[in-house]
Amino acid sequence: MPSDFMLFFPVFLWRSTVTNCRNFILKRFKTNNFEDAFSQFYIRGKLMSPIDVIMTYAWYLEHDKYEWHLDVNNDKDEINDRLPTGHKIKEEDTTAEVATGYHTGYYFDVDSIKRGYCLSHYVTGKKLPGCEPFYATSGVSLYNLGVTTTNGFCDTPKKQQYCKLLLARHYRYVKEEFMTARTNPIDVTLMQKVENFAKDAKFSCARYRTCVQYFGKC
DSSP, X not given: OOSOTTSSXXXXXXXXXXXXXXXXXXXXXXXXXXXXXXXXXXXXXXOOOHHHHHHHXXXXXXXXXSOOBOOOTTOHHHHHTTSOTTOOOOGGGBOOXXXXXXXXXXXXXXXXXXXXXXXXXXXTTOXXXXXXXXXXXOOGGGGOOOTTOOOGGGOSHHHHHHHXXXXXXXXXXXXXXXXXXXXXXXXXXXXXXXXXXXXXXXXXXXXXXXXXXXXXXX
């Protein structure tokens, strides 16, 4: 793989890429049954990410369909040494982009979650209790959501300036979404409503950290 695609989210895919990847695997293992194909390439007991599989397929066979933002930690040359000719990482594949989601198996930092939540409200004109320390911060953690990254996206003055421009764009979009939505798109209390509904229906949801645990109160 050219990158660990589980570090930065969201990942946007063409539906056709998922179908094409599936068909490629079926053809590769000479079967019409995906379970049969899966049993041939899956190593029992080893973790395998569907995102890594699909994005690796896209990198090699549908590269030009996508805009790539790989944080290679300035190790592009080392990574390219193991990639085949015609599929090397180019400079334009390593431009920065904001990551608004993350995988808890790789990274979990309550302060970064709270910072993003506070800044998202702040740009809409809402100041929340307990958020004051974050108003002077840049939100640059949105570029650094993986334990294997050293934040190569923003590690030089020139890159830092570009990262700031992207953050400004991101929060402008957040404000526009907030102002035009019928409901608050960043209202974490909706999670509590789901849990209450589940409780009334006498079934339980998987455990998650509520906004009370994050912020003291909702």
